[in-house]
Amino acid sequence: MTPLLEAKGVSKYFGDFRALQDVSIAVNADEFVAVVGPNGAGKTTLVNLLTGLLSPSTGQVFFKGANIAGVGPIVLAKRGMARTFQLVQIFPQLTVAETIAAAVVSQQQKQWRLFSALSADLALHERVREIAGIFGLSGRLQNVARMLSQGEKKLLDVASAFALNPEVILLDEPTSGVSTTEKHVLMQTLIGAAKAAGVRAIILVEHDMDLVASYSQRIVALAEGKVLADLPPGPFFSDPHIIATVVGKRKSH
């Protein structure tokens, strides 16, 4: 079976700096894979390669069997890949409903309808309400995004990504800036939404080892641009060397 998303021997250089060196990972359908590693390990570069934003210096990236090196986010959004960002990305002047609708318009291929009234599109509004409901934003539909609380902005960012109806979703530290108690609530919302939306694979980039241990089926650890480990949680957390490299450099809480 071909993996849904696969990086084969990718390296990425920025000048002399080797951000990633000969990295291979594969994500199959119905998998929840976590990518961990200390700061500077190359996590963000890997995400940017997997989402077609960057082209690898060497190696190839495949999504559903097609090479996606550098095709860019627009094409990938259409083919079924979505991502969220570590720093919340919103449209400050758009309402919650409009933000989600922007993604639904893409997904339903309605973007070239120059003269049809957005407000009269019932199918679109139905979908917007449905997505907003999943993320608890139903009461906020007419609020402008910049007026939302930080947590709501985060939910909106993720909700709009889910509105694309993606097969694969890449979550780049979705719980950064969220309080410890709310982290699990948010993760459960995300996983519930992913199931409801028919998402086939989730890739989670995360610092919080507690979350990684709780939700992922497989953990890929990066260190200095290389794959240090690619293991299920059991063996991963029982290997002291890996833990020392990935977690040890971080201050204990």
Next chain:
Amino acid sequence: MPGRAQLLGVAVGVVALALVPVLAPPFYANLLVPFFAYAIALLGFNLLFGYTGLLSFGHAMYLGLGAYSAAIVAGVLGIRQFELVLVAAALAASLLALPIGFLCVRYTGIFFGMLTLAFGMLAHSFLFKFYHLTGGDSGMRVPRTRILGLPFDAYNKIELLAGPFYYYCLALLVVAGFTLWRIVHSPFGLHLRSLRDNPQKAEYLGVRVRQFRLAAYIISAAYGGIGGAILGFRIGLADPELVHWTHSGHLVFMTVLGGFNSFFGPIIGALALTLLQDQLQSITQYWRFVLGAMLAAIVIFFPRGLAGIATDFARLYKAPKQPQVAQ
């Protein structure tokens, strides 16, 4: 659909404008013809500026092109039908906007602004220097044309402008405004606003950022061409000053004065500046000084322009008294 208050405002505005030739001396109707030209051009200009987030400093190029199209179609080719002049102006502007827009929309912010300014300057010197083609600084004559197939031979030029042509332009503004309203409130318009707010996020939501910027640029150019054809018809001349970068600045001024955050802002700005300029010119030769000071004051104190001030007043008036919270 527009709100009830907006519809009422539009209705009052259209009726008031329709009454000008009836109630006021022809001088005023004649004065307002350029207002219609600018209002149409600025509707398009603001699709690019207010809704797509791209501020062009070379947009007068398309107004000029509209006027020159009128001179060529009606004058050189002798096709004296204003409807065909309008189609030619919009087409010519769109065709020129395709390659120029293709180059410009690869940049945003100040780089986009400078690049459009540069193309505007190129267009100006082309019109100025290619004397045998464009008439150089004396420009090209725009003859009278039929309107809706009617010659209006009984009217002299002033009567034509202050009568039939005035109403023709009013109708054009209504049609142009309605069309742009549809565009702004369509799925296409939503994607424009999303890429204005956050192009990176928009790309990840599948918004074709560059294509849509280009589409907005072309639509705004077509509106500019139509506005320019009206200006050319009124003056009876297409000359290089229409393309000069100060004229582009004039467009920016009107849009900011009216308020680029509002759909109707540019129309209000065009009306305000047309009337203001006329009044100031009759009062003082230092009218440019007064206009400059006003622009500065608007940007500093009322960044949302006249439309913003109007909305604030409407809200103040409409706001219900806050009920006391029962303890």
